[in-house]
Amino acid sequence: MAELKVSGITFAYEETPVLKDVNVELHEHELVSILGASGCGKTTLFHIISGLHKPRQGKVMLNGKDITGCPGQISYMMQKDLLLPYRTIQDNVSLPLVLKGESKRKAREKVSLYFEEFGLEGTQKKYPRQLSGGMRQRAALLRTYMFSRDVALLDEPFSALDTLTKSEMHRWYLDVMDKIHLSTLFITHDIDEAILLSDRIYLLTGKPGRVTEEIIIKEPKPRKREFNLTEEFLGYKRRILERL
Amino acid sequence: MKRKLPNITSKLLPVADVFLLLMIWQTASSAGVIPGFLLPSPLEVSAAFAEDFPLLMDNARVTLLEAFIGLAAGILIGFVTAVLMDCFEWLYRAVYPLIVLTQTVPTVAIAPLLVLWFGYEMLPKVILIVIVTFFPITVSLLDGFRASDKDTISLLRSMGASKAQIFRYVKFPGALGAFFASLRISVSYAVVGAVISEWLGGFSGLGVYMTRVKKAFSFDKMFAVIFLISAISLILMWGVNVLQKVSMPWEEEDR
Ligand SMILES: Nc1ncnc2c1ncn2[C@@H]1O[C@H](COP(=O)(O)OP(=O)(O)OP(=O)(O)O)[C@@H](O)[C@H]1O
Ligand SMILES: [Mg+2]
Numbered sequence: 001m002a003e004l005k006v007s008g009i010t011f012a013y014e015e016t017p018v019l020k021d022v023n024v025e026l027h028e029h030e031l032v033s034i035l036g037a038s039g040c041g042k043t044t045l046f047h048i049i050s051g052l053h054k055p056r057q058g059k060v061m062l063n064g065k066d067i068t069g070c071p072g073q074i075s076y077m078m079q080k081d082l083l084l085p086y087r088t089i090q091d092n093v094s095l096p097l098v099l100k101g102e103s104k105r106k107a108r109e110k111v112s113l114y115f116e117e118f119g120l121e122g123t124q125k126k127y128p129r130q131l132s133g134g135m136r137q138r139a140a141l142l143r144t145y146m147f148s149r150d151v152a153l154l155d156e157p158f159s160a161l162d163t164l165t166k167s168e169m170h171r172w173y174l175d176v177m178d179k180i181h182l183s184t185l186f187i188t189h190d191i192d193e194a195i196l197l198s199d200r201i202y203l204l205t206g207k208p209g210r211v212t213e214e215i216i217i218k219e220p221k222p223r224k225r226e227f228n229l230t231e232e233f234l235g236y237k238r239r240i241l242e243r244l
Numbered sequence: 245m246k247r248k249l250p251n252i253t254s255k256l257l258p259v260a261d262v263f264l265l266l267m268i269w270q271t272a273s274s275a276g277v278i279p280g281f282l283l284p285s286p287l288e289v290s291a292a293f294a295e296d297f298p299l300l301m302d303n304a305r306v307t308l309l310e311a312f313i314g315l316a317a318g319i320l321i322g323f324v325t326a327v328l329m330d331c332f333e334w335l336y337r338a339v340y341p342l343i344v345l346t347q348t349v350p351t352v353a354i355a356p357l358l359v360l361w362f363g364y365e366m367l368p369k370v371i372l373i374v375i376v377t378f379f380p381i382t383v384s385l386l387d388g389f390r391a392s393d394k395d396t397i398s399l400l401r402s403m404g405a406s407k408a409q410i411f412r413y414v415k416f417p418g419a420l421g422a423f424f425a426s427l428r429i430s431v432s433y434a435v436v437g438a439v440i441s442e443w444l445g446g447f448s449g450l451g452v453y454m455t456r457v458k459k460a461f462s463f464d465k466m467f468a469v470i471f472l473i474s475a476i477s478l479i480l481m482w483g484v485n486v487l488q489k490v491s492m493p494w495e496e497e498d499r
Contacts, residue, residue, distance in 0.1 A: 050402045072404020082399050086417045086494045095413065099405050127494045147403055 003028050003183050004074075004151050006049055009058035010208075011041075017208035018044050022058070024185070024202055024211065026151060031177060031184045033194040035240065036204035042187045043079060045204070046153045049185070050076040062151065075152040077144040079159075081136045083128035089139050090115075090124040096147035111146055117176065118142045134165045138172075145182065155187045170196055171225065178222050195236045196228055203243055213243050284464040289471065292464035299453070300472055306449040307442065308476065310366055311434040314373025318430065321374060322381030329382075330389040330415070331407075347379050351440060359445035369441040369449075376437045377430040384426035388419025421495075424488040431480040439473060 004026040011019040018041040026032050036042050047053040049060050051071035060068045067073045075096075083092045091098075093114075094107035102110075115121050118138050128136055137157060144152050158166050158173075174197065177184070188194050194201050195217055203213040217236060219227055227233055266286045272278050273285030280288070293300065325343070329336040351372065358368035392415045400410050442451025450469055457465040489496070 047398075052398055052402055071401050074402075076399070076402040078395060078399055080395060082393075082396050084396065084413070084417070086420075086492070088494075095400075096403050099400070099403050099409055099413075129494075 003063060004049070004185070005059075005061040006045075007059050007061070009045065009048055009060075010056045011044060011048060011053065012056060012208075013044075019048075019055075020206075020208040020210045022204070022209070022211055024049075026183050026185050028183055029181045030199045031186060031197055033186045033188055033198040033201045034204055035188060035191065035194045035201050035244075036209065037244070038189060040204050040207070041209035042189075042204060043155055045209075046076065046155050046185075046187060050074050050153060052076075073148075074150070075144045075147040077140055077152065077154045077157055079155045081128075081140040083136055083139060083143075085128055088125050088127060089120065089131070092128065093139060093143045093146055096143060111142070114142055114145070117179070119172065132165075133161055134169060137161065137169065145180070149180075149182065151183045151185070153185050153187075156189070157186075158193065159188065159190065166193075173197065174222060191237055191240050192228055195233055195240075196223065201240070203240065205244060215240065281461075281463065284467060288464045289467040292462070293468035293472070296465055296468065300450075300469065303448055303450045303453045304472060304476065307435065307438045307451065310369045310438040310441075310449065311373060311431075313366070314370040314437065315377055315430060315434040317370060318374045318377030318434070319381055319427070322378040323385060325378070325382045326385035326389060327411075329386055336386075343379060343382060346375060351376055351437065355441045355444045358441065364445045364447060369438055369446070372441045373434045373437040376433045380426040380429050380433070381423070384422040385419050388422040389415045391422075392418045420488075420492055424484060424492070428481050428484050431484055432477040435473060435477050435480065 004024075006022065006024040009019055009022040011017075022045060024032070024034070024045075034042055034045065044053065048055050048058075051060070051067060051069055051073060054069040058068070059066060062073055083089075084095070087095070090108050090111060091104075093111045094102075094104070097107035097110060098104060112124065115124060118141065120135065120138055120142065123131060123135060123139070128139070131139065137160070141154070141157060144154070158169050161169060170193065186194075186197065198217050199221075201215040201217065202211045203215070204210070205212050215236065219232060269278075269283075270286045273280065273283070273288075278285075284292070325339070329339060354375070355368075355372055358371055362368040362371065389411075396414050397410055400414060405413070438449065439451040439454065442449035443455055446452050450473060454466065454469050457469065
């Protein structure tokens, strides 16, 4: 059963065409990457899927329901962590619940169950600026997860991190994903990251951007740490580099 | 970069400055450099302050009450105006120039008119204070609202937040810093505004006291009341700082 089905999306900012006939599907418990060069329209596509922008043409369907141009249905973690500087981490993370009408106390209780899982123990009462980049990212991820357990859009969640923190986050993320079974659509321009984490990869290229290739990564999950040193991994990488 | 002074020292420094100035002044007066009828010495001023203390306090209470009511009304009106102008672009374009215009009218010029229209009681004073305080409040809040991060607003929209929720969770807390900066200015405007309007007509208050002692050529009492007004403004500004610390705990330097 397809959870999220994005079909025939065409979009332009005023007269600049950005996306042309983009089709993307996300099935249950899948992690699918959208890989493309800077400026090819990845963030724009996410804004459309999340309902923040209305496409010129095309449809966004979630579990068979048309949600084109309706925000508030899908979890969306933006390119920056966008933690509110004046709210503690627990209140940042519980914001989606509070917005849905839950009381502050109840929301805090609910989110507190996940702090350990997300490597955030002890940060409940801290403010975002007191956290490291990796922790802020994890907090933003947890907030995204608290919004909905269905489908999450993650826009380059790890790109601002240094290489070491990044690979640590990858390991942690694969671990967590194994437990929480989210369906995730994931933007990146890091080829290694895409191959390491994804079940499938869409290549978005050109101007206006379109999906030119779909690559299925057959390596079973949970993936071993050494996967990115194997011959298969390099094979995928070679194939992607040829198409980009 | 300059070496940062220890906290205590940097706080005591202005106090030491004022003290030194008073010493020099006292010495000059005692030595007869400054004629006493033009500028009384600090000791004479203190004596006058002590002598008229109950009277000064009674009048200060009136002035403070006017300042508080005026400031509260100014904040309320400023807040509502800023929120409305943030919501409706056409209102912003229509009203903003008008608000700027009210600031070009000299306070001292309209105060007597207000007395003529509204009498010698509290109302004209409160109105004057509202006129001088609501402007900095409105402008700072409005700028604060408008400077809120577009991406953060998009994020909240993607979570299905309503306009009111976006205001409450993004725009309002984001504007607090600017609000307190303008409140610091506004409290001293409010006190000075109250005194000025009392000059021009009233039965009690520090401004009325001032006109009385001026007519009696009691310069020592004149200075006593001037110092009292400065002290009140300083204490109120300090109060705003405390309020800001309490309501913006995330600004605390506790890395
Ligand atoms: N609000 C906007 N108005 C006009 N043009 C825009 C706007 N936002 C983005 N663009 C343009 O649309 C194109 C796609 O932008 P988008 O942010 O979707 O790219 P991206 O693939 O996410 O890039 P990056 O990897 O750098 O984040 C770019 O050329 C950009 O300049
Ligand atoms: Mg982007």
